[in-house]
Amino acid sequence: MLKIENLQARIEEKEILKGINLEIKPGEIHAIMGPNGSGKSTLASVLAGREDYEVTGGSVDFLGKDLLEMSPEDRAKEGLFLAFQYPVEIPGVSTTNFIKTAVNEKRKYLGQEPLDAAQFLKTMKEKMKLVEIDQSLLSRSLNEGFSGGEKKRNEIFQMAMLEPKLAILDETDSGLDIDALRIVANGVNQLRSKDNAFLVVTHYQRLLDYIVPDFVHVLYKGKIVRSGTKELALELEEKGYDFIKAELEKETV
Amino acid sequence: MQEENDDFLEQITSSEYKYGFVTDIEADEAPKGLSEDIVRFISAKKNEPEWMLEYRLKAYRQWLTMEEPTWPNVQYPAINFQDVIYYSAPKQKVAPNSLDEIDPELRKTFEKLGISLDEQKRISGVAVDAVIDSVSVATTFKEELSKVGVIFCSMSEAIQEHPELIKKYLGSVVPATDNFFSALNAAVFSDGSFCYIPKGVRCPMELSTYFRINAANTGQFERTLIVAEEGSYVSYLEGCTAPMRDENQLHAAVVEIVAMEKAEVKYSTVQNWYPGDKEGKGGIYNFVTKRGICAGDHSKISWTQVETGSSVTWKYPSVILKGDHSIGEFYSVAVTNNFQQADTGTKMVHIGKNTRSRIVSKGISAGKSQNSYRGLVSVAKNASNSRNFSQCDSLLLGDKCGAHTFPYIEVKNNTAIVEHEATTSKIGEDQIFYCNQRGIDTETAVALIINGFAKEVMNQLPMEFAVEAQKLLAISLEGSVG
Numbered sequence: 001m002l003k004i005e006n007l008q009a010r011i012e013e014k015e016i017l018k019g020i021n022l023e024i025k026p027g028e029i030h031a032i033m034g035p036n037g038s039g040k041s042t043l044a045s046v047l048a049g050r051e052d053y054e055v056t057g058g059s060v061d062f063l064g065k066d067l068l069e070m071s072p073e074d075r076a077k078e079g080l081f082l083a084f085q086y087p088v089e090i091p092g093v094s095t096t097n098f099i100k101t102a103v104n105e106k107r108k109y110l111g112q113e114p115l116d117a118a119q120f121l122k123t124m125k126e127k128m129k130l131v132e133i134d135q136s137l138l139s140r141s142l143n144e145g146f147s148g149g150e151k152k153r154n155e156i157f158q159m160a161m162l163e164p165k166l167a168i169l170d171e172t173d174s175g176l177d178i179d180a181l182r183i184v185a186n187g188v189n190q191l192r193s194k195d196n197a198f199l200v201v202t203h204y205q206r207l208l209d210y211i212v213p214d215f216v217h218v219l220y221k222g223k224i225v226r227s228g229t230k231e232l233a234l235e236l237e238e239k240g241y242d243f244i245k246a247e248l249e250k251e252t253v
Numbered sequence: 254m255q256e257e258n259d260d261f262l263e264q265i266t267s268s269e270y271k272y273g274f275v276t277d278i279e280a281d282e283a284p285k286g287l288s289e290d291i292v293r294f295i296s297a298k299k300n301e302p303e304w305m306l307e308y309r310l311k312a313y314r315q316w317l318t319m320e321e322p323t324w325p326n327v328q329y330p331a332i333n334f335q336d337v338i339y340y341s342a343p344k345q346k347v348a349p350n351s352l353d354e355i356d357p358e359l360r361k362t363f364e365k366l367g368i369s370l371d372e373q374k375r376i377s378g379v380a381v382d383a384v385i386d387s388v389s390v391a392t393t394f395k396e397e398l399s400k401v402g403v404i405f406c407s408m409s410e411a412i413q414e415h416p417e418l419i420k421k422y423l424g425s426v427v428p429a430t431d432n433f434f435s436a437l438n439a440a441v442f443s444d445g446s447f448c449y450i451p452k453g454v455r456c457p458m459e460l461s462t463y464f465r466i467n468a469a470n471t472g473q474f475e476r477t478l479i480v481a482e483e484g485s486y487v488s489y490l491e492g493c494t495a496p497m498r499d500e501n502q503l504h505a506a507v508v509e510i511v512a513m514e515k516a517e518v519k520y521s522t523v524q525n526w527y528p529g530d531k532e533g534k535g536g537i538y539n540f541v542t543k544r545g546i547c548a549g550d551h552s553k554i555s556w557t558q559v560e561t562g563s564s565v566t567w568k569y570p571s572v573i574l575k576g577d578h579s580i581g582e583f584y585s586v587a588v589t590n591n592f593q594q595a596d597t598g599t600k601m602v603h604i605g606k607n608t609r610s611r612i613v614s615k616g617i618s619a620g621k622s623q624n625s626y627r628g629l630v631s632v633a634k635n636a637s638n639s640r641n642f643s644q645c646d647s648l649l650l651g652d653k654c655g656a657h658t659f660p661y662i663e664v665k666n667n668t669a670i671v672e673h674e675a676t677t678s679k680i681g682e683d684q685i686f687y688c689n690q691r692g693i694d695t696e697t698a699v700a701l702i703i704n705g706f707a708k709e710v711m712n713q714l715p716m717e718f719a720v721e722a723q724k725l726l727a728i729s730l731e732g733s734v735g
Contacts, residue, residue, distance in 0.1 A: 003586075048690050049689070049690075051686075053287070064579065071689070071694070072686065072689035072690055073688075073689045073690075073692050073693060073694045073695075075690075076689070076690055076691055076692035077692045081690075082690050084687065084690075087687070088681065088683045088684050088687050090684050090687070090688075090701075090702060090705065091618075091710055092702070092704075092705025092706045092707075093701055093702060093703065093704075093705035094705075097701075097705075098688075098691070098701070100689040101693055101697065101701060102688075102692050102693055105692045105693055105694075105697070106692045110693070117328070126487060141705070162691070236598070
């Protein structure tokens with residue numbers, strides 16, 4: 001589904017991604033972990049199409065198409081979703097209105113009829129249950145005055161409504177208490193299928209107890225330096241990122 | 254990457270003012286300049302009775318003694334009042350008795366503007382008074398309205414057919430002496446609408462006047478008067494467009510509203526005068542005096558305006574709350590782009606007891622424009638238990654525009670409650686990217702955010718016009734985020 005080859009990117013003259021190679025197949029969950037500054041969020045932003053970052057080399061193939069050539073909105077319509085680490089507020093625009101616009105834009109792109117009010121409401125009610133979000137929150141302005149947990153749940157709600165092929169969760173667990181974490185993870189797990197895939201970017205092992213990954217990659221200084229299964233995450237938790245750094249030093253000697 | 258972004262934004266349809274065409278039609282015009290002779294010329298052209306001519310002359314002599322005000326937060330080159338034509342009317346072969354007899358060119362003009370002059374097409378069920386330059390060319394549904402006693406006709410016709418009403422109410426809310434431009438208007442006003450709603454009647458349809466400036470070098474001086482007798486109700490809409498020209502044109506209108514006991518008048522404006530080109534050349538000067546008086550107890554006047562056009566907008570639709578328990582409302586969205594300037598707001602004057610006023614002003618600035626809100630809330634000494642709520646929000650698009658707020662609060666009675674809130678914000682890149690990532694392209698995202706910002710005001714517009722107004726907002730701001 002996603003094939004990243006030798007991806008390099010920088011922001012304002014600073015090189016951040018120095019050659020990422022990664023392949024994700026449908027049905028898989030990949031986790032990316034790494035210390036601060038390793039480039040985790042940069043990778044998520046570059047895949048989503050954030051213009052602040054300049055791609056200086058490499059390629060990304062998404063469902064047979066050149067992802068880097070596409071505008072952010074086209075990438076979204078093709079089925080790429082990013083659950084933001086810090087979701088913004090948009091006053092005056094209700095979540096309901098916002099997501100309805102998004103859903104219908106995607107349907108237009110795919111040559112489908114837009115959902116009418118009744119169909120849309122029905123779909124909304126189903127997905128609301130998934131993340132235990134209630135109506136009152138959705139009729140308010142998008143994310144305005146929402147707590148951290150509410151914002152993250154709203155991200156997952158939007159993901160449920162848009163049914164992406166590849167969902168990137170950018171540190172979705174940051175700022176969440178145990179209960180909120182459980183709700184978010186549960187939402188994600190319910191949305192898993194053999195046709196979609198997830199890229200979970202996280203600092204901590206804890207989220208991976210709930211969203212169990214098929215593959216774990218360690219990102220360090222802009223490159224994936226180790227890949228493994230969920231056991232790798234446990235090892236990191238135990239030994240910290242230092243052990244990776246130490247191993248790398250040994251290898252280069 | 255940033256340059257690509259900028260190019261892309263510039264390529265986005267530099268929204269062409271699609272009403273900028275000129276109608277090729279013969280016009281009857283006065284020579285340039287203003288003098289007592291011109292005033293007489295205008296009055297004679299309209300076959301006005303002696304008392305009307307006297308009214309004009311008195312106003313003209315008053316105007317000669319007045320000075321143009323300079324306090325607003327706008328700049329424009331000095332207007333040469335002698336270099337303006339004060340009367341221009343499209344020549345019609347005969348005075349049309351029915352809509353079929355209207356010059357086809359004129360009909361086409363209105364069709365292009367999307368205004369239905371065809372009574373058979375009862376799509377919107379809105380009665381329309383169509384005014385081109387100085388003359389009302391058609392008023393629809395007059396007969397139907399007259400069945401319930403509602404008078405809806407051009408001001409010129411009202412002067413002929415209903416002199417007693419005009420004599421009683423014209424100038425009662427905005428006298429000629431009020432200000433420089435109202436004096437000028439009283440001297441040379443061309444045409445406009447007159448609405449009279451009799452006691453207890455709820456006007457069965459929306460009334461609207463559509464103003465279209467066509468001839469070059471002319472000034473437009475409409476005069477509108479709405480009188481709502483006890484217990485009556487009317488919703489009135491005003492729409493305006495003008496052709497694209499290099500020279501500026503002056504539009505100095507006066508609107509007066511009188512609401513008697515328990516009457517309610519809702520006055521909505523969607524103003525889309527030619528705003529000038531991207532370099533700020535040309536465009537209409539929109540200097541308007543609009544005022545309503547809640548003369549009777551429990552009466553209500555609401556002003557709703559969506560101002561997207563004009564090179565310079567200068568107007569303060571106001572309400573004098575004379576009757577006890579009367580209510581005044583002002584809802585406004587003022588958009589300025591490129592080099593436009595706006596100094597607009599309202600005055601709520603609390604005189605009676607237990608009066609209420611509500612002000613919601615949304616200013617959107619883009620390009621290199623300047624947008625100012627100027628409001629006055631005044632509570633007189635004996636106006637006990639007055640209540641006002643004001644909210645002024647500014648949205649800035651880009652970093653070369655300006656938003657300013659000049660609120661004035663004068664309270665002389667200590668039982669008054671006056672609340673004022675203000676916010677200033679901009680559309681962040683993060684917000685746009687968030688929308689992009691959900692599959693919403695930048696233009697749609699900006700329209701979504703702007704409509705969210707202006708929602709409270711847009712909700713006040715009559716349904717038929719709300720959709721058009723929303724589109725207008727989006728079009729006026731195309732390509733302005735970056």
